[in-house]
Amino acid sequence: MGDELRLDAHPVTNWLLLGAAPDSTLAVDELLDRGVTHVLDCRTPRRVPPPASVRTGLVWCSAPTADDGASRGTDWYTACVTFAALAARENSARLYVHCAAGVNRSPAAAYAILRSRGWAASAARARILTSRVQARPRYFEDAELCLAELGLAEQERP
Template sequence: MHGTHETGTPLRWADVDTVTDGLLVGGGLDRDEVRALAQADELAAAGVTHVLDARAEAGDADVWGAFAGVTYRWDGIEDAGQVVGHDWFDAVTAFARAALAVPGARLLTHCHLGVNRGPSAGFAVLLDQGWDPVDALGAIRGARPVAAVAYAEDALDWHLARRGAGWFERRRTRARVEEWRRDHPLDVPGVVRSGFAAREAGERGWSLGTGLAVGA
């Protein structure tokens, strides 16, 4: 991954990428305790003040509990292609809104590989901040080329319902997101295979299914 903090210096250990000054998205800490602590140290040094963990299968409260300057929230869901309900996006964005109200705060939304759940949470955060949906998708994919953001459509439905959008706005916005999907295909199975292989090897960088090296 091409993770960076505000000065543009790449992150060496953490599988995380910067979307905006206040928002980072990516994968979780390594299962190896030594690597996990190195990654957490790096993220804290890069100014991360809040962590939203979207994994149902794991959590890092024990690691982040050692960092007094970081607020950790676990709000895990499965990554099984299910419909994600509005309640989850309400919870995620409420946490993000409170976090980012503090000047200088930096929020990380992550899952295991940083392909679907973490980026989808980040997408909802951008929508809550007033971003255009297509611009938000472009910002996340631009920062993290392996982000499929699989639950973006669920986040969009949540966002439009909350806005009380009429049928025309709903149809037009969904059509724009569908068009973005068509114009920005991603070999998700290849990405996931490469991501798991890299995790097993203890590597930070991994490759897209198309062969494009990321974070080499």
């Protein structure tokens, strides 16, 4: 048990946490201890179901995408935003968004979620990058373009 991975997560808001994959029972226990009720997994599909996908007390959603530098596409952002909206309907919900390392894909999903909930682009970017210092804004511009196409976020004026 000493070799089990601990949770690598950072709160972005009181209902949104961002981080790396919770790939051990210890990490999933920590999610539950933090009050997480919903998990958005942004990694490519796994051969073996991840621990969070089969844990009682967690609603798990896979929104798979590769970390390849290409556009995530409107369908991916829609899936992320839709799942977050589903979670937000519950009064005591807390959403954990993760990819493998919590550096590129999950920060993009968290950014899209905040933007779709009315956050200004600059505020969403700053909150994510200060909450999780290892996060990179690799796909934030892509998120902006896709959210604009979907009509899910107003564009900031310079």
